[in-house]
Amino acid sequence: MPLSTLALLASFTNQVSASPKLALLAVEFPYWATTLFKLLMAFIAVLIPAGGTVYLYLFKMVSFMQSRLGPMEAGPYGSLQLMAEVGKFAQKEDIFPARADRFVFAAAPYVVLVSTFLLVLVIPFGPDAAFANFDVGVFLALAVSSLSVIGILMAGWASASKYSLLGGLRAAGQLIAYELPLVLAVVGVVIQAGSLNLQRIVQAQVEGEIFGWGALGNPFFLTQIIGFFIFLVAVQAELAQVPFDMPVAESELVSGYMTEYSGFRFLLFFIAEFATANIFAFLASVLFLGGWSLPPFVTDIFGIDSYSNAMNVIGPIVMATKMLLLTFVIYWVRFTYPRFREDQLQRFAWKFLIPLALFNIALTGFFKVAL
Amino acid sequence: MSDFLRQYLLVILFALLAVGVVGAFIGLASLLRPNRPSKGKLENYESGVDPVGSGWSQSQIRYYIFALLFVMFDVEAVFIFPWATRLEEYGYFGLLEMVIFIAILTLGLGYAWRKGVLRWA
Numbered sequence: 001m002p003l004s005t006l007a008l009l010a011s012f013t014n015q016v017s018a019s020p021k022l023a024l025l026a027v028e029f030p031y032w033a034t035t036l037f038k039l040l041m042a043f044i045a046v047l048i049p050a051g052g053t054v055y056l057y058l059f060k061m062v063s064f065m066q067s068r069l070g071p072m073e074a075g076p077y078g079s080l081q082l083m084a085e086v087g088k089f090a091q092k093e094d095i096f097p098a099r100a101d102r103f104v105f106a107a108a109p110y111v112v113l114v115s116t117f118l119l120v121l122v123i124p125f126g127p128d129a130a131f132a133n134f135d136v137g138v139f140l141a142l143a144v145s146s147l148s149v150i151g152i153l154m155a156g157w158a159s160a161s162k163y164s165l166l167g168g169l170r171a172a173g174q175l176i177a178y179e180l181p182l183v184l185a186v187v188g189v190v191i192q193a194g195s196l197n198l199q200r201i202v203q204a205q206v207e208g209e210i211f212g213w214g215a216l217g218n219p220f221f222l223t224q225i226i227g228f229f230i231f232l233v234a235v236q237a238e239l240a241q242v243p244f245d246m247p248v249a250e251s252e253l254v255s256g257y258m259t260e261y262s263g264f265r266f267l268l269f270f271i272a273e274f275a276t277a278n279i280f281a282f283l284a285s286v287l288f289l290g291g292w293s294l295p296p297f298v299t300d301i302f303g304i305d306s307y308s309n310a311m312n313v314i315g316p317i318v319m320a321t322k323m324l325l326l327t328f329v330i331y332w333v334r335f336t337y338p339r340f341r342e343d344q345l346q347r348f349a350w351k352f353l354i355p356l357a358l359f360n361i362a363l364t365g366f367f368k369v370a371l
Numbered sequence: 372m373s374d375f376l377r378q379y380l381l382v383i384l385f386a387l388l389a390v391g392v393v394g395a396f397i398g399l400a401s402l403l404r405p406n407r408p409s410k411g412k413l414e415n416y417e418s419g420v421d422p423v424g425s426g427w428s429q430s431q432i433r434y435y436i437f438a439l440l441f442v443m444f445d446v447e448a449v450f451i452f453p454w455a456t457r458l459e460e461y462g463y464f465g466l467l468e469m470v471i472f473i474a475i476l477t478l479g480l481g482y483a484w485r486k487g488v489l490r491w492a
Contacts, residue, residue: 113389133378265397
């Protein structure tokens with residue numbers, strides 16, 4: 001990576017970092033320029049990973065798991081299939097059902113996408129390469145992630161269709177039930193890091209030690225193994241991916257709350273679903289896998305400081321790797337397990353995950369105080 | 372404007388970006404797509420037959436008491452987060468306090484469980 005690019009990256013992202021940074025070239029950009037750059041990066045950070053994982057996992061990996069080739073015609077190995085799909089959706093008529101509540105029907109995709117874009121805002125991709133550095137980052141992420149429920153409920157109700165209404169109600173019931181394990185699982189991480197700031201949580205993992213052994217740092221998935229498990233299960237449910245896909249159960253509800261949507265409006269729900277999956281994977285890697293940092297023994301070998309400017313370039317790559325790993329798990333589970341029944345789904349959340357999460361909080365608290 | 376407020380300005384800007392992206396997508400599609408509505412096409416989908424009754428039909432929401440439980444635990448989470456960040460300073464005293472708090476709430480969950488609220492009926 002040429003030095004000028006490094007300097008550009010470093011100066012564009014003018015956020016307060018956890019430790020003093022090394023400025024390669026002190027060029028100050030005006031506020032509007034950095035903000036415009038951030039908005040552009042947000043657009044890229046939401047759409048490119050979504051497209052990538054849809055092709056890689058939803059098209060190709062699943063096909064291989066089912067002993068078929070998947071898309072092969074559009075581009076080499078079907079890599080342009082996504083373009084073809086967008087072209088197909090662009091030609092579809094935009095249908096508003098005659099009985100639908102037109103305003104709410106049209107507003108629903110906006111609400112869902114707003115939730116997705118606000119979620120990416122809190123994710124740090126490097127010591128300075130972050131959109132913002134909120135002191136209450138974890139809280140903000142959990143708050144905006146539940147905005148999408150409102151959009152889904154709006155879509156389900158406004159369609160004035162029985163399938164949509166049932167899908168919307170199921171989605172609301174499910175997202176409410178799995179919101180709690182999601183929130184409570186993060187509390188363990190917050191106790192260990194002692195902060196709600198996502199940068200500080202990364203820092204705590206870099207500088208942490210496991211019983212005096214610091215070569216790996218302390219990625220919280222080792223010490224928070226229960227929390228990590230609960231978080232992944234709850235994310236799967238929040239995304240309504242298969243074992244938890246009752247809201248869009250194809251064999252009974254056509255496609256749930258999206259049944260009456262067509263063309264680009266449907267595509268937007270689709271994009272939101274997969275982009276949110278990626279961003280939750282980003283969030284999980286920040287909370288549990290050490291975020292943008294490399295393990296200390298790796299940085300020692302290459303002689304890089306964990307908070308240096310170089311990490312602003314390496315960080316996004318590390319994050320992308322961890323994201324691909326976690327989304328792989330999400331889709332692996334999605335195409336392996338059969339669907340939960342609605343009562344099993346509720347029972348699993350209330351009678352197993354929530355008591356387990358509360359136990360995890362007490363246990364983590366005890367170890368934090370005792371050690 | 373302070374850096375602190377600028378960060379929260381970014382929240383509004385990102386929300387506007389999302390609205391802009393959705394608007395741009397739908398606007399772009401409106402230039403390309405055909406528009407030939409017909410009565411049958413605008414009818415709600417109900418497995419290919421004419422819909423029966425209104426789409427906003429009554430349905431039994433079996434898990435509405437769960438929503439009340441949800442509020443209880445969500446408020447609990449709001450209390451736990453600030454405590455979690457300061458646990459190191461509080462020591463055993465803070466830990467004991469929170470364990471009692473969680474125990475009382477777990478008692479509530481246990482009560483709901485015993486009353487059969489969590490059963491599918």
